[in-house]
Amino acid sequence: MTAIETVRVDLPGRAYDIRIGTGLVARAGAEIAPLLRRPRVVVITEDNVAAAHLEALRAGLAAAGITAEALILPPGEATKGWAQLERCVEWLLAQKVERGDVVVAFGGGVIGDLAGFAAAVLRRGVRFVQLPTSLLAQVDSSVGGKTGINTAHGKNLAGAFHQPSLVLADTGLLATMPRRDFLSGYGEVVKYGLLGDADFFAWLEGNGPRLRDDMDALIHAVKRSVEMKAEIVMRDETEQGDRALLNLGHTFCHALEAATGYSDRLLHGEGVAIGCALAFETSARLGLCSQEEPSRVRAHLDAMGMKKDLADIPGDLPDAAGLLALMAQDKKVVDGRLRFIMVRGIGEAFVTSEVPGAVVEEVLAAALRGA
Numbered sequence: 001m002t003a004i005e006t007v008r009v010d011l012p013g014r015a016y017d018i019r020i021g022t023g024l025v026a027r028a029g030a031e032i033a034p035l036l037r038r039p040r041v042v043v044i045t046e047d048n049v050a051a052a053h054l055e056a057l058r059a060g061l062a063a064a065g066i067t068a069e070a071l072i073l074p075p076g077e078a079t080k081g082w083a084q085l086e087r088c089v090e091w092l093l094a095q096k097v098e099r100g101d102v103v104v105a106f107g108g109g110v111i112g113d114l115a116g117f118a119a120a121v122l123r124r125g126v127r128f129v130q131l132p133t134s135l136l137a138q139v140d141s142s143v144g145g146k147t148g149i150n151t152a153h154g155k156n157l158a159g160a161f162h163q164p165s166l167v168l169a170d171t172g173l174l175a176t177m178p179r180r181d182f183l184s185g186y187g188e189v190v191k192y193g194l195l196g197d198a199d200f201f202a203w204l205e206g207n208g209p210r211l212r213d214d215m216d217a218l219i220h221a222v223k224r225s226v227e228m229k230a231e232i233v234m235r236d237e238t239e240q241g242d243r244a245l246l247n248l249g250h251t252f253c254h255a256l257e258a259a260t261g262y263s264d265r266l267l268h269g270e271g272v273a274i275g276c277a278l279a280f281e282t283s284a285r286l287g288l289c290s291q292e293e294p295s296r297v298r299a300h301l302d303a304m305g306m307k308k309d310l311a312d313i314p315g316d317l318p319d320a321a322g323l324l325a326l327m328a329q330d331k332k333v334v335d336g337r338l339r340f341i342m343v344r345g346i347g348e349a350f351v352t353s354e355v356p357g358a359v360v361e362e363v364l365a366a367a368l369r370g371a
Contacts, residue, residue, distance in 0.1 A: 002215055005223045009143070009230045011237060014163045018143060018230065020223050022172035022215065025056050025131070029064025032129055035165050036066065037100040041129075043070040044088055044115035045106040046079065049133050052176060057106060057131070068104070069095055073111070077262045080110045080149045082158075088118035092126075099123050102165065108134035109141035109268070113159070116147030120162035130167040134177060135185025136269050138169040139192070139225035144233040144243075150262070154329050155254055161238055169226070171219055175212075180267065182212060183306050187249075187269030187276075189221050190304075192228045194276055194297065195248040198347030200224050205300050244351045248341040249275030255326035256310075259317050270307045277301065277308050282355065282363045283342045293345055310367040320364035324357060 004021035019031060032041065041061065045054060050072045061068050071091045073079050092103065105115035105128055112130050119128035130142035148159020174182065186208065193201030204221070211218045229246065236243040252275030253268070260266040280294035301308035310317060317323065327338060340355045 002219060005219060007223060007226045007230050009163070010234055011163060014145075016163060016165050016167065018167040018169060018226050020138075020169045020171065020226065021219055022170065024168040024170035025053060025173065026060045027063075028057055028060035028131065028168060029062065029066045031166065031168055032061070032102065032104070033064045033066065035102050035127065035129070039064075039066045041066060041068050041102050041104050042092060042095050042097055043068050043104045043106050044073065044111060044118070045070055046073045046075040046108075046111055048075045049107045049111070053133065053173060054106070057104075070106075073114075075110075077110060077150070080114050082149065082151070084114060085118060085149050088114060089122055092118060092122050097122065097126060099126055101126060103128040104131055105129070105142075105164075106131045106133065107137070108132065109137045112137050112142050113147050113156070114149060116145075116162055116164065117149060117159055120147055120160040125162065127165045128162070130164045132167070132169055133173045135174050135182055135222075136188050137185075138171070138174070138222050139185065140188040140229065140246075142167050142169065143226055143229045144246075145237070155257060155262070163237075169222060171215065171222060174218065179212075183304060184267040184269030186211070186304060187271075187273035187306065189225050190300065191246075191248050191272055191276055192225045194280075194343070194346055195245050195341070195349040196228055196232075196347055197224070198345070200228075201300075201346050205303075208300070208304055241351070244339060245341060245349050248343075248349050249273070249277075249279050251275065251327055251338065251340060252278045255323050255329075256313065256317075258326045258329070259323060260313065260315070265315055266307075266313050270313075273301050273306050274308060274310065274312070278363060278367060279341060280343055281367070282340070282360060283344070285359055285363060286342070286355070289343055289345045289348075293343070296346065309370070310364075311370045317368065320361045320368060323364050324361050327360070 007018040103119040105112045119126045132138045132142040145163035148156045151157045249272045253271035283289045337353045
């Protein structure tokens with residue numbers, strides 16, 4: 001078994017460890033036991049993860065004498081809404097979950113966000129453990145305490161900051177991920193290099209294509225991504241400043257997700273990758289970085305076999321004005337002005353509201369033409 005790496009999120013009064021490596025589901029009981037007042041947890045998961053991994057998790061918990069009840073939800077983004085949130089909360093209450101108990105979120109980003117939000121509102125806050133099963137969740141959504149659901153008005157518009165008590169990122173689970181889902185998660189990995197670590201991006205250029213076949217390289221990629229997110233979260237837990245850097249590519253991404261109906265036409269990490277390319281293109285058009293930078297970003301996404309342009313999204317999209325209108329619904333609007341994450345180069349992102357809408361519309365129009 002490879003060594004287990006640990007990254008500490010050192011928030012005052014809410015510090016926790018992120019454990020990264022193989023075999024963590026098998027030793028989940030030993031990892032979680034120190035948090036428990038009684039040898040019992042409740043697990044929220046979804047059908048696909050339950051079929052593949054729930055019995056292994058039960059066995060890992062039972063090895064430490066911990067029993068588990070599980071709620072199994074439908075998979076997919078549609079689960080992350082009011083109906084399933086109510087179902088989770090009522091089920092947790094029926095299980096007589098107390099404030100001293102622990103809820104385990106066992107799944108990808110949808111389950112982590114939903115179960116975390118349910119834990120946040122249950123009895124005004126119950127502890128929870130993230131056990132992310134996808135690359136995207138391991139490097140991004142399981143870390144930092146953002147929980148929430150989608151509403152009819154947009155994505156993640158109801159939620160709470162509620163930090164987990166522990167994150168167990170079992171990289172061994174990623175071996176069974178479909179290639180497209182793995183690459184979607186990689187969209188968030190590459191984002192970290194682009195926003196703040198040019199050396200990491202260069203490492204990804206050399207090592208990204210072999211991550212699925214080299215566990216040590218995969219663990220390094222997950223750990224470096226998590227370290228970067230943890231550093232930013234510790235500086236700015238509730239996104240008043242630096243944490244917004246983590247949204248590189250996301251303003252474009254969320255508009256594209258809305259335009260495609262949050263469907264399988266575009267997975268989240270695919271939208272992030274395209275959004276990062278568009279953010280670099282916008283930055284170059286504003287004279288903030290050289291034109292070689294967006295070309296290098298697209299070249300790496302291409303080498304990974306990833307979506308990198310609007311033309312890579314199947315089906316019709318709104319025109320540039322329509323996409324810009326969808327961007328205006330984003331959570332990052334402040335005083336009616338969109339906050340963008342722009343770049344001065346690879347590894348040099350910054351937050352600004354000084355991006356003319358006309359320039360963004362030009363970039364989108366050119367991308368829709370395939371120019």
